[in-house]
Amino acid sequence: MTQIFQLYVFLLAGFVGFIIIQRVPPLLHTPLMSATNAISGISLVGALVAAGGKYGTLSTILGVIAVVCATTNVVAGFLITDRMLAMFKKPDGKSESGK
Amino acid sequence: MIALPLSVEAAAAAAALGVRDWVIQLAYLAASALFILGLRSLTKPADARLGMQQAAAGMLFAVIGTLLDANIVTYQWILVGLVLGTALGYPMAMKIEMTSMPQFIAFSHAFGALAATLVGIVEYRHLGGAMPTGVAAALSFEVLFGALTVTGSLMAFGKLQELITGRPITFQGQNAVNFLMMAVAVVCFVMVVVNPANTAAFYTMVALAFLLGVTMVLPIGGGDMPVVVSLLNSYAGLAASATGFAIGNNVLIIAGALEGAGGFILSILMSKAMNRSFANVLFGAFGSAPTASSGAKGPAKESKTISTEDAAMQVAYAGSVVIVPGYGMAVAQAQHTCRELHELIQKKGGDVKYAIHPVAGRMPGHLNVILSEAGIDYGALLTDVDDANRVLQTADVAIIIGANDIVNPDAEEDKASPLYGMPIFRPWTAKTVFVIKRGKGTGFSGVENPLFFRDNTLMLYGDAKGVLGNLIKEIKALDEGH
Incomplete structure (x- = not known):
């Protein structure tokens, strides 16, 4: 049964994703990509358990590598998204002189 | 699932565990909501920055929640990993030029996907042949999409950074070779699901996925990389989702599904704007044979x-x-x-x-x-x-x-x-x-x-x-x- 519930969660989240992301204007498509990239760093959650659990030495090593990779993904992803979004300046009215 | 408390201590332990689990699950729920709201904020340029900062806070909640997990027994290695990852990620994000953004995102995908792949391998080693069919299927999906995304993203990175030629690299029967590898990977997938103890099939599948990432991106020209990067974005999301299925974690399923949908929409939009079908981008090797159609008329014009x-x-x-x-x-x-x-x-x-x-x-x-x-x-x-x-x-x-x-x-x-x-x-x-x-x-x-x-x-x-x-x-x- 658990798997069926998981499929429901997956399906509903997928729909939400489709609906929201279709409404993101082309202006912000690059930040959108880096944002979803940052969010996919959520694998970090799995990596933390793999690195901190008692699964044997090799598993711990693989887990730590996974933590490093996922953390890099998360930190870099969110920071670059923020850097980009900070650059988008609101129209100040002056540039819209024609209207 | 329901354990009858046999003693007062056991009851107290069960209650304590209950509270801890609640905290963890609430942290995940908050994270999921913040991710969705963060992406929604991107529909309005004025709200976008704040929304994504909140999504980052959501990620922090998810990490803190996970650290409370009872399966985690040692923290020193986790700390090492977190510090190292931050030390790598911070300068990367602060120094990168805006012109290099596509390469950067491809590179970042490779990291996230490698993490998902490794988590899949660790889980597989841990559960061994005893895992239920559903988990075996989820783990196989995870390593398949994960490994494919790792090498595919690195190839895309190489092409965008011009470490590898941007021209499509093709050879006779390339698609046939790719399809054959894909078919073998699918057979391995089925074998693992039928018998999770079949380690040979599992690792063959991982190796093939790594190879496929390379061979699938090789024949795609540099100009088509936007579609590829968007598609790999989608795959990285699916790998994260599959991880969620395998370890029974909803926040992973949700975040992965969001990314999977996002990458898919963007790759379709890009294909449309380039006047190409999705399949044509992936299998067409467009740039290799410039069509001579319009070259014929009036070259004398100045x-x-x-x-x-x-x-x-x-x-x-x-x-x-x-x-x-x-x-x-x-x-x-x-x-x-x-x-x-x-x-x-x-x-x-x-x-x-x-x-x-x-x-x-x-x-x-x-x-x-x-x-x-x-x-x-x-x-x-x-x-x-x-x-x-x-x-x-x-x-x-x-x-x-x-x-x-x-x-x-x-x-x-x-x-x-x-x-x-x-x-x-x-x-x-x-x-x-x-x-x-x-x-x-x-x-x-x-x-x-x-x-x-x-x-x-x-x-x-x-x-x-x-x-x-x-x-x-x-x-x-x-x-x-x-």
């Missing part, structure tokens, strides 16, 4: 050139100017010079707008970021092709900077052209068109552009930054002359 002085005169007295930038502008680092020209025209009472094509640049929306970095506000950026064409009709001057295929009239007029049907800008509807171009070459698609031979088109050959700089100088000189 395009007209104009001196910078004369161009400056026209730009200086234009009431409305539309600039159509392409990736060439970003390569020449001309965006700042472009803003200077923009301000100069505004000071003289003219209006300046930018027509930004969905596929201009090396990833969806790339030029918007580059122009915003130069300090141009987004009110001046026209990102809808129809809107931009309306503005172009009444414009006095259209300036094409380092763009080619997106202003090629063949897309509307020549049915034999490979560009036919692609949504394009119609700069020729403006009174005068200036084309700033490095040389007399063709665009990315290798197709000749008849726009350059139109009556109202005047060419300004040279490096974009240099030409714009000279234009600015001449316009200023006009003022001093008065």
Whole structure:
């Protein structure tokens, strides 16, 4: 049964994703990509358990590598998204002189 | 699932565990909500930054929640990993140039996907042959998509960074080889699901997925990388989702599904804007065989050139100017010079707008970021092709900077052209068109552009930054002359 519930969660989240992301204007498509990239760093959650659990030495090593990779993904992803979004300046009215 | 408490201690332990689990699950729930709200904030430029900062906070909640997990017994290695990852990620994000954004995102995908793949392998080693069918299937999906994304992203990174040639690398029977590898991977997948203890099948599948990532991206040209990067975005999401299925974690399923949907939508949008079917991008190896269709007609035509002085005169007295930038502008680092020209025209009472094509640049929306970095506000950026064409009709001057295929009239007029049907800008509807171009070459698609031979088109050959700089100088000189 658990798997069926998981499929429901997956399906509903997928729909939400489709609906929201279709409404993101082309202006912000690059930040959108880096944002979803940052969010996919959520694998970090799995990596933390793999690195901190008692699964044997090799598993711990693989887990730590996974933590490093996922953390890099998360930190870099969110920071670059923020850097980009900070650059988008609101129209100040002056540039819209024609209207 | 329901344990009957046999003693007071056991009951207390069960209650304590219950509270801890609740806290963890609530943290995940908060994270999921913040991710969705963060992505929703991207529908409005004014809310986007705050929304994504909240999504980052959501990620922090998810991490803190996970650290409370009872399965975690040692923390020192986790700490090492977190510190190292931050030390790697921070300078990467702060130093990267906006022009290199596509490579950067491809590289970042490789990291996230490698994490998902490794988690899958650790889980597989941990559970061994005892795992239920559903978990075996989820783990197999996870490593399959994960490994494919790792090498695929690294290949895309290599092509975008020009470490590998941007030209498609093809050989006879390439698609057949790819399909064969894919078929074997699918067979291994089925074998693992049927018998999770079959380690040989599991690791063969992982190895094949790593290989497939390389061989699938090799034949795709550099110009098609935006679609590939978007698609890999989607795969990375699916890998994360599969991880969630395997370890029974909803926040992973949700975040992965969001990303999977996002990447998929963007790759379809990009394919459409490039006038290509999805399948054609992935299996067509477009750039390898430039079609000769439009080369046949009238090679004798000469395009007209104009001196910078004369161009400056026209730009200086234009009431409305539309600039159509392409990736060439970003390569020449001309965006700042472009803003200077923009301000100069505004000071003289003219209006300046930018027509930004969905596929201009090396990833969806790339030029918007580059122009915003130069300090141009987004009110001046026209990102809808129809809107931009309306503005172009009444414009006095259209300036094409380092763009080619997106202003090629063949897309509307020549049915034999490979560009036919692609949504394009119609700069020729403006009174005068200036084309700033490095040389007399063709665009990315290798197709000749008849726009350059139109009556109202005047060419300004040279490096974009240099030409714009000279234009600015001449316009200023006009003022001093008065």
